[in-house]
Amino acid sequence: MSSITVRNIPDEVHRAIRVRAATHGRSTEAEVRSILEQAAKPEGRLKLGTMLASIAREAGGLTDEELALFENARDKTPAEPMRFE
Structure with a gap:
């Protein structure tokens, strides 16, 4: 599998992703993967x-x-x- 490094993420964005990850019961990294997959391959x-x-x-x-x-x-x-x- 490939990996990506994303630099210079604003603190507010990082914090929001951490909160969203906690809400979904997964790690921040898993949440970012989910967000990227939904953006790249939308349901419809x-x-x-x-x-x-x-x-x-x-x-x-x-x-x-x-x-x-x-x-x-x-x-x-x-x-x-x-x-x-």
């Missing part, structure tokens, strides 16, 4: 796969034959890792 966000599935449903979906065409055309070979040589 539209996910690409969900949107594409919705479009396909509205268009009538795929027949079994169309699905077979996609499956046959799909490249199933594993991707090669990048090389920086």
